[in-house]
Structure formats: structure tokens, C-alpha cells
Amino acid sequence: MKTIPVCLIRLWPALAILCISSLTAFAQSSPTLDEYIRQGFSKNLALQQQNLDLQKSMEAVRQARSLFYPTVQFNAAYTVAAGGRKIDFPIGDLLNRVYGTLNDITQSNQFSTLENQQIQFLPNNFQETYLKVAYPLFNSDLRYNRQIQQQVVLGKTAQKAAYEHELRYRITEAYLQYLQSLEAEKIWLNAKDVLTELRRFNESLVKNNVATRDVVATADYELSKADREIFQLRSQQNTARAYFNFLINRDLQSEVTIDTSLLHQPLPAYNRDQLITDALRDRQELSALRAGQSAAELALKLNEANRILPDAYIGGQVGFQGFGYKFNGDQAYALAQVGLTYDIFNGGQTRSKIQQARIESEKVRAQYTDVQQQITLQTTQAWNNFEGARNAWITTRQGQGAAEETFRIVNNKYRAGQTLLIEFLEAQNRVTTARLQVLLAWTDVLLREAELRKSAGL
Numbered sequence: 001m002k003t004i005p006v007c008l009i010r011l012w013p014a015l016a017i018l019c020i021s022s023l024t025a026f027a028q029s030s031p032t033l034d035e036y037i038r039q040g041f042s043k044n045l046a047l048q049q050q051n052l053d054l055q056k057s058m059e060a061v062r063q064a065r066s067l068f069y070p071t072v073q074f075n076a077a078y079t080v081a082a083g084g085r086k087i088d089f090p091i092g093d094l095l096n097r098v099y100g101t102l103n104d105i106t107q108s109n110q111f112s113t114l115e116n117q118q119i120q121f122l123p124n125n126f127q128e129t130y131l132k133v134a135y136p137l138f139n140s141d142l143r144y145n146r147q148i149q150q151q152v153v154l155g156k157t158a159q160k161a162a163y164e165h166e167l168r169y170r171i172t173e174a175y176l177q178y179l180q181s182l183e184a185e186k187i188w189l190n191a192k193d194v195l196t197e198l199r200r201f202n203e204s205l206v207k208n209n210v211a212t213r214d215v216v217a218t219a220d221y222e223l224s225k226a227d228r229e230i231f232q233l234r235s236q237q238n239t240a241r242a243y244f245n246f247l248i249n250r251d252l253q254s255e256v257t258i259d260t261s262l263l264h265q266p267l268p269a270y271n272r273d274q275l276i277t278d279a280l281r282d283r284q285e286l287s288a289l290r291a292g293q294s295a296a297e298l299a300l301k302l303n304e305a306n307r308i309l310p311d312a313y314i315g316g317q318v319g320f321q322g323f324g325y326k327f328n329g330d331q332a333y334a335l336a337q338v339g340l341t342y343d344i345f346n347g348g349q350t351r352s353k354i355q356q357a358r359i360e361s362e363k364v365r366a367q368y369t370d371v372q373q374q375i376t377l378q379t380t381q382a383w384n385n386f387e388g389a390r391n392a393w394i395t396t397r398q399g400q401g402a403a404e405e406t407f408r409i410v411n412n413k414y415r416a417g418q419t420l421l422i423e424f425l426e427a428q429n430r431v432t433t434a435r436l437q438v439l440l441a442w443t444d445v446l447l448r449e450a451e452l453r454k455s456a457g458l
Helices: 006-022 031-043 045-066 091-106 140-207 214-247 272-282 284-308 349-415 421-456
Strands: 071-079 086-089 117-120 126-138 311-323 332-341
Touching: 031 045, 031 140, 045 140, 140 214, 140 284, 140 421, 214 421, 272 349, 272 421, 284 349, 349 421
Parallel strands: none
Antiparallel strands: 071 126, 086 117, 126 311, 311 332
């Protein structure tokens, strides 16, 4: 049997070097990926909604602050009325006899006769134009409301940061899955090159009457399987690319820049206890709950203050009112007010609100403790999954080495005509499968590391 060309033999060690070098380590640091994450932070639609909620809360704080300042209102009203309730005023019946007697005494008509009047309640041709000023001297609601709104802003800020952290993980995960499909395609393309070279070699055997035509047909069949795998991988790449572009709000068919340096970085050392400590300190979900707890405690203080403290205010009003627009001294007026309000009895509403606020505070406190335990459990599980994935990758690499050693032996036998083509193909398939398993195992390590960093708030 003729010797297989050297290029056929050398493709396998080259492919092994490609797999090992591209699957060395990962530290979640890549300028290209960082740029995509920045794009996601600025363009992701869900994150934009979080930002709008935060801006809305900030406007609520500005509104709460504005309540501490005086309010000045300008009002102008003009009334035209007809009909409605009326009152009869018999002024003629009351005064005409008196006026007649006075005229007789004075021998004159100085006092004229009066008609009875009918006055409607609705004023007709009446105007009122004034400026009104009000200023709260003391109101506990205003102070606590401002503080509550500030805590709401802190909570919304933490929620936005938590979603950014989650989005960072999702973008990283999608990018790694896209890289995985590309690396898998490389493995199959290299396997296809080996099979193509094998087919060429088998054709030479047939031409030299060393083998029958079935060895070429077998190689063609193996090539068709490789083509099918490559086609499926490219379909997966399109799906992975579309999802990645969706996360950063780009056209789904946009090309994704590949940064292979992401696969050439050493894994940092992780300490489980330190990760749990970092998670309980840095996770933004806990920051949001702390803000919510502070807001609940402030609501409790607000209601307690309403039970014992009155509200005081001052105000004033200047303007003109009267029939017709004259704006003269007869229509001008001014008034000033000093007010004090205090609820003496309201059916127990204040007491109920205090109890409700106290229950809400206890609820948030219990929720905070529960989330702490959840984060501890989540980080512990992520650590165990990461360690399990890393150990599985080490074992898989050992299996890859065994498969490659087996192929080298079978390859030498095939060259010497001491083994069948089917044994060569079985060894070749085992090597391809082993390298794909190493790729999947290492990608799982990277994904588990990303999950571990997310759980720890890194």
C-alpha cells in the first residue's frame, strides 16, 4: 500500500495545537467585548426603560423639593349669569311711605319713589383678579416625602445597575456561544480537509489497482457528514449572531467582530468565601432593598409625626373684585392668613397607617435577609458548577490525548497496509468528537466563570 502524504499526517497535530492554544484560559477581558458591552449599555431597550424609570424618580425628588418653596398663583375670573335662585327685597314697601312723609314735611320731591327689588344669587358681570401666595411654615409630610423620594431614586439607581450587571453577563454569554460555534466550525473544516486528502489518496490507490472503488465512496460519505455538520453550525452561528445583536439593539444580521484574545487569557484564582463576601457587599439587588427599607422606615416616621405634630402655614391674597372691570380703590382688596391644622379624630386612620408602614418595614427587612441567603446559595452553586466544569474539561482533554494517540497508531498501520479503512475512519471520528467535546467543555468553563462573576457581583 502506498504511503499517505505527509500533509495528511501533519493536519492532526496542527489541529490539536489549535484546540489547546485556543482553549487555554479566560479572564473575561476583551477590548472588543467591552466595546459591545458599552453599546449594550447605551442601546439596549430594556436598559433604556430602566433609565427612564430612574429619571422619573429624579423628577419626583425635584417636585418634593419644590414643595418647600412659596407658591404664587395668579387668578382671573369673570362671571356672567342669568336666572337661578332669586330673593325679593321689598325696599319700596319699606321706604316709600317714609319718603312721602319727608316730601310733605319739606314741601319738595327730594325723596323719589323706590321700586321693590328682586336680587339673583348668581352675580352677573362680576370679576375677580388676584395674586395668591402660600408658604408652609412647618409640615412634616414635606420633609419625609423628600427623603422617601430620595431613597426611591437610590433604589432605582441600584436596580438599573443590577440590570446592567445582568446585561453584561448576557452579552458575554451570547458572545461566547457565538465563538463556540465558530471554533466548532474550524474543527469540522479541518476534519473535512483530512477527509478530502484521504479521498485523494484513496483515488490514487484505485488508479494503481491497490484498492477498489468503495474506499472512495466511503470517503465521499464521510465528507457529506462533515458538510452537514458545517451547515448546521453555520445555522447556529446565524442564530447566535442574531441574539447577540438583539442584546445590543443592532440589526440582527450585523457582523460581529471576533476577538480571539478572549480565549488566550489565564483564569484568575477564585476563593469561594471571598466571592460570597463580595456578593453580599456589592450585589446591587441588596442596595435596592436597603433603599426600600429606608423608604419604609421613613414612611413610618412620617405617619408617626402626623399623629403628634400639626401643620402650619401662612398666606396672603391681593387683587380686585367687583361688578365690571374698574380696578379702582372700590374694587381693591388684600388679605393675610396664618393657619394651623391638626387631626383630632379621623376614625383611626393615622393609627392604621402607622401599623401598615411598620408591617411594610418588617416585610422589606425579611425580604432583605431572604435575598442575602439566596445570593449566598447562588454564589455557592455557581462556584460548584465552575469547579465541576473545570474538572470535566481536564478529564475531557485527557480523553482527547488518548484519542489522538490512538489515531496516530491507526494512521501508521493504515499507511503500512496493516489496518482497514473503517478503523482509520473510526479513529478519525473519535478524534473529531474528542476535540468537539473539549471545545464544549471549555466553553462551559467560560460560561460558568461568567455566571460565577455575575453571582459575586464582579
